[in-house]
Amino acid sequence: MDTSSTIAMFLHFGLVGVGCLAVAEKFIPLLPSYVLLxxxxxxxxxGTMLATTILATSAGSxxxxxxxxxxxxxxxxxxxxGLVTHYGKFVLLRPSLYRQLTDAYRGNHFWVTLIGQTLPTVRIYLALPAGVLRLEPRAFVMATAIGTVIWNMPFLTLGYALRGSGHDPVSLGFWVVVVLIAIELALLLGFRFYKRSLTPRRFAEPLALPSRLPVEEGA
Structure with a gap:
């Protein structure tokens, strides 16, 4: 069964099938997620069906x-x-990538999870080290949900807008990904510079004066 037949089979079940397709995409990526969306x-x-499709795919993800x-x-x-070391290469999860994902959680767990859901490949596997580190489940689910909606909405909306236009969704989706990542990098860099600007500069401390001046003899 080819990819198009598989997608058609899921779509036969309506929104439930769309949600199941989003679940399957997290484990067996039939296509790049932006192409699928x-x-x-x-x-x-x-438009009403577009909104429900966004919700269904986000819930599935x-x-x-x-x-x-x-x-x-x-x-x-x-x-x-051990599993990543032996089998990760078969699913695009190299040990080096797994270590980077794990190290990323040394920062703010919520924002790492949210932003990670808007990055290709990372959005699939970031939940694995999150589980290993036993992150707080409710915050993890909330951050994942928000990040997933941010990722899914533009591609679903763009596909909806391109109906009957004859444009290639693969090439357009690729450039949308490039733009999204560029925006994310710009925001991260801007936030980093903003935090640095708020950090007070350290000036050289003045020499401490003695609390009591020595009294000269005979004064």
Whole structure:
């Protein structure tokens, strides 16, 4: 069964099928997610259905992320690292990438999770180290949901807008990804410079004067 037939099979079940397709994409990426989302957008008949499709795909992606989270939490650090070392290369999860994802959580867990859901490849596997590190589940789900909506909405909307236009969704989706990542990098750099500007500069401390001046003899 080819990819188009698989997608058509899921779409036969309506919004439930769309949600299941989003879950499956987290584990078996049939296509780059932006291509899949734009193809789904091309099948949406009206604005109301577009909104429900955004919700369905986002819910499915969150469920898929919870699957990775649960796997990491259940197996623990040692087993996951062993699996990544031996089999990660077959699913584009190199040990170096896994270590980078784990190290990223040394910062703010909420924002790392949210931003990670808007980065290709990272958005699939970031939940695995989150589970290994046993991040607080409610905050993880909230950040994942927000980041997923931010990722899904533009591509579904663009696919919906391109219905019948004859444009290639793959090439357009690629450039949308480039623009989104460029915006994210600009925002991150701007935030970093802003934080630095708020940091008070350290001036040389003045020499401390003695509390009591010595009294000269005979004074």
């Amino acid at each position: 734009m193809l789904l957008g091309l099948t949406v008949p009206d 969150v469920v898929g992320a919870l699957g990775w989270y649960g796997l990491g939490r259940a197996l623990g650090s040692r087993r996951i690292e």
